[in-house]
Amino acid sequence: MKGTLPLIALLLCGCGAHNSPSQVTSPGAPTSTEKKLLDTGAAAMQSRPPIDAINAYLDGFHFYNGDHNGQMEAHHYVTILNDDVMQAVIYDGNTRDAKLMGVEYIISERLFKTLPPEEKKYWHSHQYEVKSGTLIAPGLPPLAEKALMSRIVNTYGKTWHxxxxxxxxxxxxxxxxxxxxFTADGQMDPRLLIDRDKRFDVDTKKIRESRKDIIAHPAAAGANAWEHGDTVQLKSVKGGGDIAHGETHFTTSEQTRSGKL
Incomplete structure (x- = not known):
C-alpha cells in the first residue's frame, strides 16, 4: 500500500465540493476592512505548512458515544502523516464559513492492536463506513477513491467534537x-444519507456495490466498545479545572443534551 500513498495525495489536490454550508450562525459584527486587509496580508506573507499538508477530503457521519440519536454529517480534511497514521480536522460544512467541529486521529490496524485495553474504548472501526458507501471522498475519480478507501477500510479512528x-x-x-x-445497517438516520447524496449527486447504493471487493477485516477486539454497553465520555471536575475521564452510560438523547457529556 505504501506505493499508493503519493499517488493518492497527488490526486486529492484541489478536490472537493462547495455544496454544504454551515448551519451555525455565530454572533459578531461584520469583518472590518482593517481585519480583511490583515487577513490578506497574512495569507500572502505567512507560510502554513500544517494546512498545506492536508491532502484528502472525506465526508462521513458520526454519533455521540452512547447516544444514537445524536447524529451528524462530518466533513474531514485529512493529512496523511505516514503509512500508519493520519489526522483530520472536522468541519460542519465544506464552504468558507464552515465551523470547526473537532478532530479525528486515524491509525492502522497494526497500531490499534498495540493499544492498552482502556485506550481501545475510545476508538471506532472504519470497516462498515467504507464498505457501506457512507464514507466518500468527494471530487475524486472512482479509481482513486477506491484506492483511498482500500487504505482506510481497516483503520481505526479516535474522534472528539x-x-x-x-x-x-x-x-x-x-x-x-x-x-x-456506525457499524451496521439500520443505525443511521436515513434522512442524513438522502440529504448528503442529493447535495453531492452520488448514489450510496451504487458506491456500496462498487466496493464489494475491498477486503475488510473483522473489527479488532476492543474497538466499538459501545456495542457492548461500554460507553465513555468526559465530565467536568470541580476544583483545578481539570477534565477527568469518566464512564457514563447514556441511554437517551435527553441525557446527552442535559449537559452530562
Missing amino acids: TWHTDRDKTLPLGIPALMMG
Missing part, C-alpha cells in the same frame, strides 16, 4: 464529546 453544531447554533459550548462511527 469540540463544537456540537447539531444543538449549539451560535458558539461552541460545553466540553468535548467522544464520537463514534
